[in-house]
Amino acid sequence: MSLSIAMLSPEINRIGGAAASAAPAVAPPASPGPAPQADFADTLASMAADAISTIKAGETTATAGMKGQASLQQVVQAVMMAEQTLQTVVAVRDKVVSAYQEISRMQI
Template identity: 90%
Template sequence: MSLSIAMLSPEISRIGGAAPTTTPAITPPASAGSVPQASFADTLASMATDAISTIKAGETTATAGMKGQASLQQVVQAVMMAEQTLQTVVAVRDKVVGAYQEISRMQI
């Protein structure tokens, strides 16, 4: 799950531009009888789906802006979110490729 600027903007504007002062709640570790957590593959698939939808929303908003149907602020926010998402995807890809290369160099 990704955190976007759109999620933070109401909180930031409410407190005058400063970072939120509350700390996130800490979740206790799962017990043996609880529901298992999502697998790594499920997490990556979810992140990929979120990334694709964010980039598509940025493209749609940019197109609407060119047609005069969206404000400049909306276009800039959507494009910035899409750019941040793309940078995150590239960083994760680079880490996965690096891990694969490290594993392939291991001697058996």
């Protein structure tokens, strides 16, 4: 499965925003039932989908700019966002590969 930065960027922003606005050390009251939790695969899938949409938006805006239907500022912003998304995807991919390599070196 290939990931793109556009998919990861919104998820990373969401996680970063949640960490920045974290509540004090007081724990919230326990809820009566189990809370729905997204597993790691769901999180990666949503990040991948967001990265793909961001990169596609950058490509669409760049094409519109070449046709004269989008301003230069819009094109630059969309391309820079797509580039940032791609860099994030590559960084995550590198970490996943590194983790896999470490696991494969472990002795059983």
